[in-house]
Amino acid sequence: MTTKPWDLPTACAKYSAAGVPGVGVWRQWLEGRELAESKKLLDDHGLTPVSLVRSGFYPGLTSEERQTSLDDNFRALDEAAAIGAPQVVLVCGAKPELSLIENRKQITDGIAACIDHAAKTGVKLSIEPLHPMYADCRSAVNTVGQCNDMIDQLGAEHVGIAVDVYHVWWDPQLEAELKRAGDRILGFHVCDWMTPTADMLNDRGLMGEGCIDNRGIRQMVENAGFNGWIEVEVFSTRHWARDMDEYLKDIIEAYRAEV
């Protein structure tokens, strides 16, 4: 998604040529092709599928809506298994028509209902807490602490946490809750927060362009025991409008300098 203008074959070729060893795959890039073919694309370029992004969106106004969401979550687990991704990243969802309590209840129930299928496919469910500015309609899960409380209840065998600096950098409890999370941390995403932020969704910065201490937070997740892949996840209309080859160079440079 960071290099949104590129389709999967292009991204695989470019990443591989640049020495990028792995990739978080968004589901829309799998469309229009057999899953085995996508897997082969990744394999042929020596790219490790780090995560499949994304399912979740559990809350619904009707039981039909909630069932449709569950079906989609099962499909995502199957897709992840098919391309060899060890985790599906969950954007848990929220409906502004529902109370915060009801949204959170439906999310916990929804994840619980996915655990058997996760066990069957061998793919983990990775809850990504989203920034509180998305609590109305994207995710009512908004802090690492809240994820920890949920996982205390759901069990940690098939459920973990994807930590994205964009969503959690401001949290006064971050270091303590990451420590508490320990090996529940399944993913770590880096980017930056721009001042001012022109758009709440697609104005992220490259690491170093904003105020987030990416290296400091990396230290925290690694001190907590995380030793997995670090994913660059930048949604940026501004960067997507640039020459993508130049941009990929800048991404790698920013990663080396700032992460």
Place this chain on the structure above:
Amino acid sequence: MTTKPWDLPTACAKYSAAGVPGVGVWRQWLEGRELAESKKLLDDHGLTPVSLVRSGFYPGLTSEERQTSLDDNFRALDEAAAIGAPQVVLVCGAKPELSLIENRKQITDGIAACIDHAAKTGVKLSIEPLHPMYADCRSAVNTVGQCNDMIDQLGAEHVGIAVDVYHVWWDPQLEAELKRAGDRILGFHVCDWMTPTADMLNDRGLMGEGCIDNRGIRQMVENAGFNGWIEVEVFSTRHWARDMDEYLKDIIEAYRAEV
């Protein structure tokens, strides 16, 4: 500020005629007139000054900048005393150039440096935690829990908390931290969160227009022991463009129906 197009004399006349008993006064509405004259305006209309808004903005890149901020904070306390407002609301500030830790340290130091002057004027310092989406440049104080931790350190005699639903409605720890705050809660502000939010600063909703459970949060602050004034604080380009008399009627109706 909710009826931004009105100056202080107009707002006083209109609020008084509508039966509004108190008002949170923003400092720019005091300009161009002796403080005693503003106080007389409020008194003559039977309006209780609930709070003076705002000072804070403690972090600075240089010691001169920080001293300028302290001077302004002392002035705000004097102004509050002069118009009879029992508290100054603190928007604590943040500089994206400084680390989160340094911003937070400078804020705590800044408030500590104001306590003597607060004691002398008899005006309380009311920390308003701001939504995490403002943590880069408006306030590095972002949760009620963080305020509680700061006040544990600063002492509660002259420092308290202004709870604005817009900033805290999403917080999974809200109820517990409000209970912990107890009589530290000095102010309670209501409004609503719009979906979608078109502008991060000036697209608040009237109570009932969005997804915030204003009555539920009122219950929480009152269960914690708060029995002070409830202030409607809506920043909205959309509403400010309307007929203000109509809007004031809608505010009162929304307050009665939703708070």
